[in-house]
Amino acid sequence: MSEFMTxxxxxxxxxxxxxxAYVTVSWALLALTYAGYVxxxxxxFRRLKEGTVQSTEK
Amino acid sequence: xxxxxxxxxxxxxxxxxxxxxxxxxxxxxxxxxxLVVSPAEATQGELYRITYIHAAAATMGLVGxxxxxxCAVLYLWLxxxxxxxxxxxxxxxxxxxxxxxxxxxxxxxxxxxxxxxAWDARLTLSGIxxxxxxxxxxxxALIDDPVRAGRVSAVVAxxxxxxxxxxxxxxxxxxxxxxxxxASIPPDLQVALLINxxxxxxxxxxxxxxxxxxxxxxxxxxxxxxxxxxxxxxVIRV
Numbered sequence: 586m587s588e589f590m591t592x593x594x595x596x597x598x599x600x601x602x603x604x605x606a607y608v609t610v611s612w613a614l615l616a617l618t619y620a621g622y623v624x625x626x627x628x629x630f631r632r633l634k635e636g637t638v639q640s641t642e643k
Numbered sequence: 644x645x646x647x648x649x650x651x652x653x654x655x656x657x658x659x660x661x662x663x664x665x666x667x668x669x670x671x672x673x674x675x676x677x678l679v680v681s682p683a684e685a686t687q688g689e690l691y692r693i694t695y696i697h698a699a700a701a702t703m704g705l706v707g708x709x710x711x712x713x714c715a716v717l718y719l720w721l722x723x724x725x726x727x728x729x730x731x732x733x734x735x736x737x738x739x740x741x742x743x744x745x746x747x748x749x750x751x752x753x754x755x756x757x758x759x760x761a762w763d764a765r766l767t768l769s770g771i772x773x774x775x776x777x778x779x780x781x782x783x784a785l786i787d788d789p790v791r792a793g794r795v796s797a798v799v800a801x802x803x804x805x806x807x808x809x810x811x812x813x814x815x816x817x818x819x820x821x822x823x824x825x826a827s828i829p830p831d832l833q834v835a836l837l838i839n840x841x842x843x844x845x846x847x848x849x850x851x852x853x854x855x856x857x858x859x860x861x862x863x864x865x866x867x868x869x870x871x872x873x874x875x876x877x878v879i880r881v
Contacts, residue, residue, distance in 0.1 A: 598754030604689035611693045611750050612674065615700070618743055619670070619846060626853055633860045634653055637867070 651860045659852055666849040669842030673699075673835070681835040693751045695835050699843035700743040701769070705807050707737020707847065708772065712804025715797035727793040728862060730800060731783070732854035736847060738776040745773050756820060764817035768810045775803045 592602030677695040684691035714730035717723070748766065749759045760766065779799050786792035814821055828836060 596754075598690070601683075601689055604754065607750060607754050608678070608689055608692045611696060611747050612678065614747055614750070615696050615743060616670075616674075618739065622739055622850065623853075626850075626857055630857055630860070633857065633864055636864050637653065637860065 651856060651863055653860075655856075659849070659856070662845065662849045662852065666842070666845040669838070669845045673839040673842040676835040676838050681832055684829070684832060687755065690751070690754055691832065693747070695839040696843075697744065697747050697751055698836060699839045700740050700747060702840060703843045703847045704737050704740035704744050704769075704772075705811060706844075707733050707740055707851075708776075708804050708807045710851070711737060711800045712807070715800035715804070718793060718797050719801075724789075724793070724862065725859070727797070728858035729851075729855050730793075730797065731858055732851050734776060734779050734800065735854055736850045738773070738780075739850070740843075740847065741769065741773045741776060745769055761820055763821060764819045765810070765813040765821035768806065768813050772803065772806055772810060775799070775806075779803065 589600075589602040589605075592600040593606045595603060596606045597603030598607065673695065677692050681692065681695075683689050687694075711730055711733040714726045714733055718726035718730060745766075748769070752761065752766075753759050779796055782799050783792045783796045786795060809816070813819060
């Protein structure tokens, strides 16, 4: 394994590799939170949509 | 039957889809500038790339809290349930951004301050604000009557919103380890920060309106399945 990757996985903040590890985690947290919330809203919307259609049919 | 809400179109409006697309493009452009184009900073090195999203999320968290405060005032003043729905939307989205600020900040804090947490004015105020936002939803869940839940939670929202300026000015009012707002940013890094700020604003706007639409659909469904409250004529009086 290259020195960069060793420092990356060790989260060694004094090196470029370790710093990129923190940057990656932060950006991944942001992207996953956005994606997760959008999926949550879409699922909830689909469930409500089904409920609306059923209540109209009644 | 008097309807408290206009019927919600089940198809997403074109402008909302366009806003969602713009938000996604903004996020991708911000990631490109923040992770690829922008150079490493002189003191913090690569770690500075976290600032682009951390500062943007923190700003949107506070913007959300102010939007929540405005919706709460309008609900208490005019009594229209639509403002309560949008207050919930603002509360949910700003909680998301505040959580990103606090937890993202902890990740940023570890390599720069050598600790995940410091009992410092800015960090503590942000933590308290996040806890209060969770409290907002707890209050809503504890009260069965939707009108009363809306009014009580609007008061809670105003208390939270009143803390937003203090949080914003914490770095100038108190001695803190958190970098001040006025800290100079090199011009070539300012572009990446600006793009990520605009991207976060677009994401915030998209999520806010999408959550608002969902809230309206939820209210419409509730209205169709349960009778309107007696004696109010479908209008909530505060």
